[in-house]
Amino acid sequence: MSELPHYNVRQTASHAKSIGITQRATPLRFPWVGDLRVRFSDFQVNEIGKDGVVVHLRKIGLNGQNKPVADAAPVKETDTPKEQQDSTNEGDSNEVKDEPQEQEIVEIPAEDVTALTNLAGEKFAQELVDLFRDGQAAPLERKKPVVSEPMDDKFKRGEIHQEIRRIFNYRIETSTGDAGAIVASFAAPTRRGKRGRGGRNRNRNKQEDQPIGEYLHFTLFKDNRDTMDAVNQIARILKVKPQVINYAGTKDRRASTVQRCSVRYTRDRSLAGINGKLWGITTGDYEYKTDPIHLGQLLGNEFAITIKNCQILGEDSAKPVPEQADLMHANVQSALDHMTEHGWINYFGHQRFGTHQIGTHEVGKLILGDNYEGAINAILAYDEEIAQKAETEGIPNEPAKRDEYNRHLACMLFRTEKDVEKAIEIMPRRFAAEVCVLRHLNRQGKQSRRDFVGALIHITRGLRSMYLHACQSHVWNHAASRRWELHGEKVIKGDLVIVETEATPQVSGQDQDGDDIINPVNPVEDDDDIPLQARPLTEEEAASGKYTVYDIVLPTPGYDVIYPDNEIGEFYKDFMGREENGSLDPHKMRRMRREFSLPGRYRKLMNRFLAKPSVEFKTYSDDEEQMHPTDLDLIKADRKTGTHASNNKRSREDGDDARPSKVAKVEGENEASNQTSQEEGAAASAKVEETETTNAQESMEVDKPLKIAAIVKFQLGRSAYATVTLRELMGDPPESNAS
Known part of the structure; x- marks a missing residue:
């Protein structure tokens, strides 16, 4: 789900209230508004690995070159997925006929043959099976395509295309011919190399082209594409199933993002070959490893967010633009300092609840209330x-x-x-x-x-879970607001804390279904997580000073959690029991159908930055201006100056500004934060920005009004929301405070 087109508190305050976001923990002299994602590259996200290293795109393609290499030939081993096929590459003389695995005949299960017969007819189904068997027996011989009967039903044709791909593991290619007939042909491996080359040279090339590890890890840079879309497009070019490409989490579509991925049994030159072929997708920094990347294998994300057309709300709004910029900088820097020290309420963000007229939490409420017809009508x-x-x-x-x-x-x-x-x-x-x-x-x-x-x-389970988890998040937001409204930072009797015997890091206590950008862990993985246990504090413990507000957790409703032993626990019962909230009972979250039963999770009441944040205000005139360079911008700038190779070498050997840095610890009392990651690529970035700013000023027309842009940089753990952080930083408009 994407975020709102522009973050503007005038537009979102009422919606925030409806999803339970009503409290703030950060003092602000005046609220201000601005537009988010005027350009997709105004919202930049770089993944932070489990080791605390921020992922950056360093080199494009092989040896830092962005020259397309049109091949995709993985190594054939006994457990290599059958769908991975060879494609041509000039100058490579590997021949599939040298590989005995291609000679093995794979039989189609009877149930798949039956399913295909029911869908496409007995004659066409049998012809497909025969084509598949003959193709395996003699993969290099051209096979005559088989053609189905004409069919007008476009939807049915689509189903047949999908079933053929599934059943035959992409070894049979299909297309739609005349009168809607389906044309199927065996995807024979292409004979690689030029005729007349010597066998010794061919064998040498074959050995060189094989992967040196089972999993190829790579950095994926994408612009205005969601992760699943990018993965599907890469898989299409490589001729593999999307399932063999793994990643730690999804990143939002409407942004420029960088993350690590892995693909099984693929050569680096094959992956490098996609560069320049897919719009908005670039790969680089290849490395072979023995293990794949898994969902959730990240610490969080680093953000560089440009907010354009910034304006002060209130009496200071009439001041000249440069003066407003100075006022905003002092105001926002003070707020950032307070957030760094004290944190803010760890709300679930707007995108958690969908963008349609009926929110995803409303659908979830109807499902949990056994109103299935209402849920379908809402969808x-x-x-x-x-x-x-x-x-x-x-x-x-x-x-x-x-x-x-x-x-x-x-x-x-x-x-x-x-x-x-x-x-x-x-x-x-x-x-x-x-x-x-x-x-x-x-x-x-x-x-x-x-x-x-x-x-x-x-x-699909992931989508279905989204509705149920949104309902849980809706309750959690309201409970967190009530808790802060009544007690603020004070620790009280009955507050929940994670059981001390748990050795799991505190960050793992956060819900695993966060924002698509920040916590990309798929809800499907929830049941694989080891649930944390919590307990309520006694009156003596609450007064002892041993525990702080940063230790407090609140549950998302479920059958495997307990609730605060105080008025907040009663709030859960009262709030969920209201008719408009589904007349639900927080203590009865099991359903007859397991798919609709929720175990619940514990989530920290307060959130904090992983490293010291920063903010910079600039004046500009054109909304299309790029205010902060992306990783791809920096590489292109280095290439123009001829410093790309040396910069990459220094980043690994000399430890200059381009070196990946580690984030500060998640927990701890004001430990020294490592600012290097916030200033990564500062030298190159400054060069790009200086050039762009100079050009913009020289070409600025006199009658073009000046505007203000804020560039905010911060790091968040997974399951945190960038939009919630921005709302805390920007404040609520006066009218919403009065409501």
Whole structure:
């Protein structure tokens, strides 16, 4: 889920209140507003590994070169996934026929043959099986394609394409031919190299091209693409399944992000070959290792966020722009210092609750309240005005609007039963939950339209969990606000702390379903986490001074947690029991269906930076101006000056400003924070920014008004939210405080 287009407290204060974000822990002389993500590169995210090292893109491609290499030939071993195929590369004379694994015949399970027969017909299914068997027996011989009967049902064709890819492990390629017929051909490995080369040279090249480790780790830089999309595109080029590409967590689409990934049985030159082929995706810094990267294998993220069009709210707003910038800097720096020392409330952010009219937490509330029909209707909720406009005036051409209009129209056509088939056809595939629901409810025509439970179960587990966890987060936010409102930083009897015998680091006590940017751990992994245990403090312990507000945790509702032994525990019962909140009982979170049962988790009441933050205010005139360089910008700047290779060498050997740095400890009393990671690449960055600023000033028109931009840099642990941090830093408008 993406964040709101612009973070502006005038626009988001009312929404914040509705999701329980009402309290602040940081004093601020005056609130201020600004626009976030005017450019996607205004929001930069760099992953922080478990070792505390900030991930940066250092080198592109092989030896720092960005020259496309068009091949993708993984090593063939006994446990190598069958879907990984060879492709051509000029000058490489490896031949697949030298590899005995290609000669082994893989038989298709009977149940898959039956499924394919039911879907595509007995004749076509048998022809596919024969094609697959013959192709394995003689992989280098060209096989005649097989063609299905013509079919008009576009949705059915899509299902057949997907099933063929799944059943035959991408060894059979399909396309749509005349009259809607499906054309299938065996994906034979390409004979590599030029004819006439000597065998000794061929064997030498073959040995050199093999991976030297099972897993190839690499740095992924992406711009305005979500992680799953990037992975799918890389897998498509490499001709592997997306599942063989691993990452520690997803990063938001509407940003420039850097993270480490791993792919199995792939050569570095194959991966380097995708550079220049995929828009918004760049890879580099290749390294072979024996283990893959796993979900959750990160400490957090480092952010460099540019907020443009900043304005003071209140009487100081009439001051000249340069004076406003100075006022804001003093104001914000003071707030950052306070946040560094005292922290802030660890709310779940806006993106946790979705961007549609009906929030994801509302859907989760309906599911937990056994109102399955209501939950389905909420998932398929639509704006009647937009749907009618899409039906009568057509779909806009702008990509940003096209999917939204199609979604509203599809939901309307389905729920009113005007044209169910068209609804399924036009529903954009990126709305995965809606697609799953529509297909399931129409699998047997009207007979299946009332199978609401089945439709919910048909949604992928990750998406289904998102609704339930959003409901938990909604309750947690309100409980945290109430706790701060009543007691602030004071520790009281009945507050919960993590049991001291637990050896798990405190950061692991945070919920594993945080923001897509900051805590990218998939909800699917929740059940694999070892749950922490908590206990309430006695009155003597609360008064002893041994515990601080940073030790306090609050539970997300579930059957495997306890609640505070004080009025906050009673708040859970009262709040969740209200009719508008589903009339739920926090002590009864098990359901007849395991899919809808929630164990709950403990989450720290307060959050803190991992390292010392910084802020800088600049004046500018053009919103398209790049105020802070990305890793890719720095590499390009180095190439222009010819310093790329030397900088990369120094970053590993001499430890200059480009060296990765470690973050400060998560817990501890004002330990010295390592600022190197916040200033990483400072020398190159300053050079780029100085050049851009000079050019901008020289070309600035006299009648173009000056604006103010803030560049905020900070590090957060996983399961923390950058938008919550910005809200604490920017404040609430006066009108929201009065409400």
